[in-house]
Amino acid sequence: MDFPGFPVRRGERSRFSEYEYLWNYVLQLVTKCIEKCARSEKSSEKIVKKKSEYFGLLFFLIFSVVIATLISAQMCITGSKGNATSTVIEFSFLRTTFYISRGIYVYQFFPESQFGMIYAIISVATGTLQFAIDPLFKLIQNGGDVNFVPVSAALAASTALCFLQPLYNWFTRKNYIETSVDNEEDITEL
Numbered sequence: 212m213d214f215p216g217f218p219v220r221r222g223e224r225s226r227f228s229e230y231e232y233l234w235n236y237v238l239q240l241v242t243k244c245i246e247k248c249a250r251s252e253k254s255s256e257k258i259v260k261k262k263s264e265y266f267g268l269l270f271f272l273i274f275s276v277v278i279a280t281l282i283s284a285q286m287c288i289t290g291s292k293g294n295a296t297s298t299v300i301e302f303s304f305l306r307t308t309f310y311i312s313r314g315i316y317v318y319q320f321f322p323e324s325q326f327g328m329i330y331a332i333i334s335v336a337t338g339t340l341q342f343a344i345d346p347l348f349k350l351i352q353n354g355g356d357v358n359f360v361p362v363s364a365a366l367a368a369s370t371a372l373c374f375l376q377p378l379y380n381w382f383t384r385k386n387y388i389e390t391s392v393d394n395e396e397d398i399t400e401l
Contacts, residue, residue, distance in 0.1 A: 268316060
């Protein structure tokens with residue numbers, strides 16, 4: 212199977228390389244779509260770059276929320292090996308996009324000089340909340356046979372509420388990029 216833009220050496224063909232080429236092709240399509248959304252007739256290259264970064268961040272935030280909600284909903288299904296396998300695979304994608312989008316968010320919306328400090332505060336808070344998992348699990352389990360379906364359904368609903376954060380960013384920042392770039396150009400002209 213050949214994909215446009217990805218030359219394949221005939222002697223080195225394997226199933227892994229085909230999946231890798233397919234994944235790269237999908238990533239290129241997503242990247243090109245984001246860049247097309249960011250570009251308009253009156254946009255400068257600086258605005259297009261900032262909008263592409265911003266739309267890419269929104270894509271990863273929305274993707275993280277969708278995957279987290281899907282995983283929580285899948286936890287309601289019991290006794291399926293296929294479901295368990297797909298949940299583990301989805302979780303690996305979730306961890307990657309969650310940590311990437313968190314770092315990109317801090318980088319884009321806060322001053323560069325304070326990136327390390329803000330990222331450390333977020334990491335310490337996330338790490339500290341990890342200590343609540345075991346006591347919460349023991350409280351839910353309560354020493355007996357437990358039905359985790361209501362808990363997973365509640366987690367899926369509360370995780371879906373996280374969609375409000377990318378929505379909030381979209382409405383508060385959609386015109387910010389053009390005005391901030393215009394202000395930078397005005398300052399450099401002085």
